[in-house]
Amino acid sequence: SIRESLTGFLAVFILGILIIHFAFVGVNSYFQTGAENLVARVNDTEITVTEFTQSFSNYRRRMQSIMGANFDPVAFESLVTRRQHLDSLVDEEVLSQAAGGLDLEIDDARLARQIMETPAFQLDGEFSQEVYLARLTSQNLTVQQFERQMRDQYIMSQLPSGLMASSFGTNSELQAFVSLQDQERDFSTVIVAPKTTENETPVDETAIQAYYEDNQSSFQSEEKVTIEYVELNVTDIPAVTDPDDDFLRGRFEQQKGRFVSPEERQVSHILIEVSASEDEAVKTTAQQKAQDIADRARAGEDFAALAEELSDDIGSAEFGGDLGWLEPGVMSDSFETAMFELTMDSPISDPVQTGFGWHVIQLRDIRPSEGMSFEEARSVLIQEHREEEAEREFIDKADQLVDLIYEDPTTLDAAALDLGLVIRQAGPFSRTGGEGLAANPEVVDVAFSELVLIQGSVSDPIDLSDNHLVMIRVLEHLPVAVQPIDEVRDRIVAEIRQADALEAAKQEAEAMLAELDSEGGDLEAIAADRGYEVVDTESATRRNFVPDRTVVSEVFKLDLPEDGSPVSAVVEAGNGYALVVLRSITPGSFEPGQAVNEQQYRRQISNAAATLEFTGLMKQLRQNANVEIFEERLR
Numbered sequence: 095s096i097r098e099s100l101t102g103f104l105a106v107f108i109l110g111i112l113i114i115h116f117a118f119v120g121v122n123s124y125f126q127t128g129a130e131n132l133v134a135r136v137n138d139t140e141i142t143v144t145e146f147t148q149s150f151s152n153y154r155r156r157m158q159s160i161m162g163a164n165f166d167p168v169a170f171e172s173l174v175t176r177r178q179h180l181d182s183l184v185d186e187e188v189l190s191q192a193a194g195g196l197d198l199e200i201d202d203a204r205l206a207r208q209i210m211e212t213p214a215f216q217l218d219g220e221f222s223q224e225v226y227l228a229r230l231t232s233q234n235l236t237v238q239q240f241e242r243q244m245r246d247q248y249i250m251s252q253l254p255s256g257l258m259a260s261s262f263g264t265n266s267e268l269q270a271f272v273s274l275q276d277q278e279r280d281f282s283t284v285i286v287a288p289k290t291t292e293n294e295t296p297v298d299e300t301a302i303q304a305y306y307e308d309n310q311s312s313f314q315s316e317e318k319v320t321i322e323y324v325e326l327n328v329t330d331i332p333a334v335t336d337p338d339d340d341f342l343r344g345r346f347e348q349q350k351g352r353f354v355s356p357e358e359r360q361v362s363h364i365l366i367e368v369s370a371s372e373d374e375a376v377k378t379t380a381q382q383k384a385q386d387i388a389d390r391a392r393a394g395e396d397f398a399a400l401a402e403e404l405s406d407d408i409g410s411a412e413f414g415g416d417l418g419w420l421e422p423g424v425m426s427d428s429f430e431t432a433m434f435e436l437t438m439d440s441p442i443s444d445p446v447q448t449g450f451g452w453h454v455i456q457l458r459d460i461r462p463s464e465g466m467s468f469e470e471a472r473s474v475l476i477q478e479h480r481e482e483e484a485e486r487e488f489i490d491k492a493d494q495l496v497d498l499i500y501e502d503p504t505t506l507d508a509a510a511l512d513l514g515l516v517i518r519q520a521g522p523f524s525r526t527g528g529e530g531l532a533a534n535p536e537v538v539d540v541a542f543s544e545l546v547l548i549q550g551s552v553s554d555p556i557d558l559s560d561n562h563l564v565m566i567r568v569l570e571h572l573p574v575a576v577q578p579i580d581e582v583r584d585r586i587v588a589e590i591r592q593a594d595a596l597e598a599a600k601q602e603a604e605a606m607l608a609e610l611d612s613e614g615g616d617l618e619a620i621a622a623d624r625g626y627e628v629v630d631t632e633s634a635t636r637r638n639f640v641p642d643r644t645v646v647s648e649v650f651k652l653d654l655p656e657d658g659s660p661v662s663a664v665v666e667a668g669n670g671y672a673l674v675v676l677r678s679i680t681p682g683s684f685e686p687g688q689a690v691n692e693q694q695y696r697r698q699i700s701n702a703a704a705t706l707e708f709t710g711l712m713k714q715l716r717q718n719a720n721v722e723i724f725e726e727r728l729r
Contacts, residue, residue, distance in 0.1 A: 133180060135722040136187040141180070143727055147544075150179050155539060158526070171525075176728040184723070188715045190250045198249045205245055257707050263699030268692070271699055276682025278633045281649050283641050284621045285629070286603045287670040288595030297587045305586050306579050313582045319541050320521035320570040323531065324510050326495060328481075328488040328561035342475045346468050353466040353474075356422050360459040361433055362397060362415035367406035368451040384445035384452035391442045397456045406451065419461065429453060488561050496555060499565055503551045506567055522572055534558060541566060599670040606673050607664050617675055633680070644668045652676050 134141040154170050169175060210221040217225055230240050263271070306313065346353065364387055368380040387404055391397050398414025405411040422430060432446040436457040443455040466474075491513060498509035510517050523532035525542055532538060540546055540553045546568055555563040579586075606620050621628050629641045638646045648665035654676060655661060662675045684692060 132722075133724050133727050134184055135720075136184055137191060137720050139187055139191070141183055141187065146180060146183065146728070149183060150176060151539060151543075153179055155535060158535065173725075173728060177725060180723065180725075180728060184721055185712055185716070186250070188719050188721070189253060189712070190246065191719070192715050193250045193253055196253075198252050200245055200248045205241060205248070208244060208248065209241070253711070254704075254708050257711070258701070258704040261700040261704035261707065263696045263703065267699050268695060271695055272684060273681040275695070276635065277650070278635055278680040278682070279649060279676060280630075280632050280678045281634065281674050281676045282617055283629045283631065283645055283675075284603070284606065284617070284626045284673040285641060285645070285667050285670060286599045286606075286626065286672065287667075288592065288599045290591065290595055294591060297590050301590060302583065302586050303579070305590055306582070310576045313577045313585075314574050315572070315577050316524040316526075317542075317574045318522035318524050318572040319547065319568050320519060320523075320572075321532075321537075321541050321566045322506060322517050322519050322569045323564045323566040324495070324506050324513075324515040324517055325564045326488065326492055326513075326515065326562070328484050331484045331487050331491075336476050337479050342472060342479075343468060345475050345479075346471055353471045355463060355465050357434075357463040358419045358421045358461040359433055359436075359457060360419050360461070361417050362401060362456045362458060363407070363410070363417055364397075364401045364405040364415050364454045365407040365450060366404075366445075366452045366454075370449060381445050381447070381452050384454050388442055388444055388454045391454065391456065397442075415456070429455070433457070485561055492555065492563065495565065499552050504567075506552060506565065509565075519569060522570070531564065537564065537566065541568060547571065596670065600664065603664045603671040603673045607662055610662055610673070610675075617673075621673075642668045642672065645672050645674065648672075649674055649676060654679055 131142045131144065132140050133143055133146045157170060209215060209226070214229060215221055215226040227237070230237060235243075364384070366380045366384045366387075368377055387400055391400060398416075401411055401415030405415055407415070410416055420430075420433065422434075424430070425433065426448045428446055429448050432443045432453075433455055436443055436455065438457065438460065441457040443453075445452040445454060447453075495509055495513060495515075498512055499506070502508060506517050509515065520531045521528060523529075523538065523541075525538060527533050527535065527538045532541075534556075536556055537558075540556055543553075545551050546553050546566065550568065552567045553565055555565055557563050602624070606624065606626075609615055609620050610617060618628050631638070631641060634640075634646060634649070636646070636650055640646075645665060645667050652661055652663060652674075658678070660675050660677045662673065665672055665674055
């Protein structure tokens with residue numbers, strides 16, 4: 095595939111689905127060396143510009159995937175966000191060094207279990223060695239390198255895990271927490287929603303201009319690019335001439351195992367375990383025991399019952415010795431030879447010796463060999479030949495494309511002309527992507543990368559799928575800019591009217607509050623005079639959504655006077671403002687039989703304590719470490 099044939103040109107990051115965080119990947123910059131290529135130094139460990147850029151790019155991609163349409167590319171390109179990410183890398187390095195100084199370790203068995211339980215290495219919920227090795231190969235990682243990274247990551251996590259496991263909440267903390275968390279409040283509410291009318295007074299032009307000038311950051315257009323690109327796809331390569339029958343027959347014989355399934359046998363066994371290092375007397379005794387079992391089975395005793403009683407193979411004994419369907423090449427040579435010598439007329443073997451001991455084998459069923467003849471496989475062989483030749487042609491063209499682009503990385507014209515490719519365009523689109531090719535996240539990331547956007551170079555090949563790539567170049571860059579006032583006038587008018595309506599609602603609520611406080615009036619009467627209703631809420635908890643989630647949150651910020659008399663206030667509501675009268679507060683308490691709640695609350699307290707302790711630990715580690723930050727290199 096192109097991914098294998100263009101090694102060195104493609105930088106692939108596909109382990110983002112892993113729960114394991116790889117902080118530093120990449121190669122050293124060709125354009126910066128030494129101290130100029132650092133963004134931070136933690137004691138004697140350096141974090142390079144390249145490492146930071148790769149890590150930050152992966153972070154942006156993850157956040158874009160999580161946030162979707164809510165992703166704000168401008169915010170994620172700010173210096174503040176970059177600095178926050180760098181601080182997280184520094185904290186990770188500080189923590190790693192601290193863990194290393196404590197001689198923390200992880201045993202091989204636990205490491206193996208961690209790897210086997212990683213979803214990215216599983217197939218149908220089970221660990222797959224093939225998937226595991228394929229994932230590592232795609233990242234140019236050896237098993238040893240990856241396991242070392244996992245070992246380091248696990249060791250580093252032991253510090254926060256230890257704090258979490260050792261934190262606890264006292265009884266007094268529990269009582270105080272319950273008193274606040276499960277507190278109940280009785281209150282009344284009059285919600286005043288903003289009012290709009292169909293025949294509103296036109297908004298003054300001066301007000302529109304002032305609002306526009308005061309809120310220009312709200313009226314910025316998104317940064318966008320238009321790209322041009324060439325596309326190379328194996329499906330577009332013309333079909334080759336079909337091979338002759340001699341070639342196809344040769345291929346059929348070479349790959350006959352693909353088209354013909356071997357005979358399979360359903361067998362059970364009973365194992366009498368004996369080590370190869372035992373003396374001959376022990377081995378002979380074990381062989382005689384196996385022979386006695388074979389004789390009993392031939393005499394008519396139930397083989398499954400014998401296996402459950404006598405077999406030393408724990409894995410199969412409880413299932414009557416069942417090994418399922420076996421084909422050639424699965425079991426040891428001696429076991430396999432004996433298994434295939436059995437017939438349905440003579441299904442019980444004599445004792446068979448392997449490295450595990452002596453086996454008695456029972457043949458239960460035979461599934462004959464079956465498959466395709468040459469004529470049946472001919473169309474498959476032809477199609478595979480076409481695909482192989484097309485892929486070979488694709489790889490050759492991809493090599494040529496890369497060489498031509500690298501000769502002049504500022505244009506696609508020469509490569510397109512030489513290879514007969516069409517230069518197409520996509521966009522304009524923002525950092526959140528667009529339609530067609532711009533819907534591919536990797537294409538979007540590359541389009542806004544420093545190499546393509548800032549340096550104006552053609553990108554490296556971008557794999558869209560197997561044997562399908564594009565190389566892109568920015569044709570036009572539309573930077574962030576304040577939109578003209580005429581384009582946002584309607585929006586400004588709507589926002590001014592909404593703000594005026596909210597202010598009017600607030601004033602209405604405050605007027606009712608003043609009337610209630612000054613005259614000691616009746617809330618029901620005051621609300622009715624103005625056309626509003628009073629909503630009484632009894633025993634509300636912090637989790638209540640009635641009458642309004644925002645109102646409930648604000649009510650729980652109010653305090654009653656020491657004498658316990660009601661308190662009234664104007665608070666924000668989900669849509670407008672509200673006049674509330676808080677009448678009573680009842681502290682939370684445990685009811686008999688609420689052990690589950692007690693455990694949950696203790697866990698919340700201990701988790702909060704662990705978070706505070708870990709924050710304090712990180713602050714101390716940062717203070718004790720020699721950390722240098724080169725913030726100007728984050729831009």
